[in-house]
Amino acid sequence: xxxxxxxxxxxxxxxxxxxxxxxxxxxxxxxxxxxxxxxxxxxxxxxxxxxxxxxxxxxxxxxxxxxxxxxxxxxxxxxxxxxxxxxxxxxxx
Amino acid sequence: xxxxxxxxxxxxxxxxxxxxxxxxxxxxxxxxxxxxxxxxxxxxxxxxxxxxxxxxxxxxxxxxxxxxxxxxxxxxxxxxxxxxxxxxxxxxxxxxxxxxxxxxxxxxxxxxxxxxxxxxxxxxxxxxxxxxxxxxxxxxxxxxxxxxxxxxxxxxxxxxxxxxxxxxxxxxxxxxxxxxxxxxxxxxxxxxxxxxxxxxxxxxxxxxxxxxxxxxxxxxxxxxxxxxxxxxxxxxxxxxxxxxxxxxxxxxxxxxxxxxxxxxxxxxxxxxxxxxxxxxxxxxxx
Numbered sequence: 001x002x003x004x005x006x007x008x009x010x011x012x013x014x015x016x017x018x019x020x021x022x023x024x025x026x027x028x029x030x031x032x033x034x035x036x037x038x039x040x041x042x043x044x045x046x047x048x049x050x051x052x053x054x055x056x057x058x059x060x061x062x063x064x065x066x067x068x069x070x071x072x073x074x075x076x077x078x079x080x081x082x083x084x085x086x087x088x089x090x091x092x093x
Numbered sequence: 094x095x096x097x098x099x100x101x102x103x104x105x106x107x108x109x110x111x112x113x114x115x116x117x118x119x120x121x122x123x124x125x126x127x128x129x130x131x132x133x134x135x136x137x138x139x140x141x142x143x144x145x146x147x148x149x150x151x152x153x154x155x156x157x158x159x160x161x162x163x164x165x166x167x168x169x170x171x172x173x174x175x176x177x178x179x180x181x182x183x184x185x186x187x188x189x190x191x192x193x194x195x196x197x198x199x200x201x202x203x204x205x206x207x208x209x210x211x212x213x214x215x216x217x218x219x220x221x222x223x224x225x226x227x228x229x230x231x232x233x234x235x236x237x238x239x240x241x242x243x244x245x246x247x248x249x250x251x252x253x254x255x256x257x258x259x260x261x262x263x264x265x266x267x268x269x270x271x272x273x274x275x276x277x278x279x280x281x282x283x284x285x286x287x288x289x290x291x292x293x294x295x296x297x298x299x300x301x302x303x304x305x306x307x308x309x310x311x312x313x314x315x316x317x318x319x320x321x322x323x324x325x326x327x328x329x330x331x332x333x334x335x336x337x338x339x340x341x342x343x344x345x346x347x348x349x350x351x352x353x354x355x356x357x358x359x360x361x362x363x364x365x366x367x368x369x370x371x372x373x374x375x376x377x378x379x
Contacts, residue, residue, distance in 0.1 A: 017347045
């Protein structure tokens with residue numbers, strides 16, 4: 001397995017409630033509550049298709065969301081993934 | 094223990110044991126209208142630090158089913174406060190049947206107004222004042238959110254009046270509803286107030302949460318909307334057992350936040366606060 005790929009729990013491991021623009025997430029494996037702003041919930045959804053490296057993950061997200069023209073999308077995505085990794089919702093596959 | 098008193102407050106039964114007679118007599122007088130539980134849920138013990146300290150400069154240690162390891166003793170003159178602190182501690186640490194919110198509540202027409210905020214924000218005084226003015230007092234310390242039905246249960250223990258709030262009630266209520274004035278406690282001057290008779294008689298009747306306020310005392314009058322995410326975070330901070338309840342607590346709290354209208358309210362004095370509450374209740378409570 002490629003060490004740059006990331007993995008998340010399957011969707012059934014999370015209870016997600018939408019609250020005015022943010023996602024309230026109860027993470028069943030840890031029992032912790034997270035409040036996530038976009039695009040973090042969307043990253044978790046995209047990882048439900050399977051492990052992915054940041055570039056592949058960005059391709060998945062581009063299918064559903066319009067990011068406009070920006071050069072540093074992948075760097076921004078990696079920063080958000082790092083935050084999710086810190087919170088324990090995402091880890092290296 | 095040498096002296097014992099049993100009381101049921103809302104759905105929780107307590108057994109309070111004491112090395113001394115005085116706090117038990119004070120409890121029995123102030124809780125005279127309350128029923129006794131068949132089987133107590135929680136035990137509180139007031140005991141002497143050393144055997145001779147029952148008599149010599151008596152200081153009261155608080156014990157019970159659930160306790161904090163570094164709780165400091167209080168003087169016997171504050172024994173009633175120790176008993177109340179012990180009862181609160183059992184609820185805060187031991188209650189698992191309800192989501193506990195550190196909040197006050199009053200009821201009208203089957204609907205509950207919840208008020209929460211930092212210590213000193215005035216939620217306790219305001220609930221006690223509304224309890225004397227046509228609302229049913231449900232509690233000044235804890236609101237018990239039912240995990241399956243989302244109604245709130247009353248926990249109308251004695252009101253803990255602090256500092257300036259004491260003078261609001263002295264002379265305005267029957268003297269036998271007030272406990273002894275305890276000066277210079279760790280929380281300042283404290284005097285307990287027995288809730289109105291109807292609050293005790295109806296303490297088993299739940300209510301549907303209809304309005305949540307974050308009152309703040311000592312500021313120019315103002316009313317602000319609060320976002321759902323902020324309300325959620327504030328209520329997790331106001332809950333003593335949110336983490337322990339796991340997903341059941343998450344479900345109960347998130348559904349409360351999505352359904353209850355909420356406002357932050359600043360007020361300069363209690364009369365202004367009562368007027369604000371009545372106005373917001375008319376506008377928002379459904």
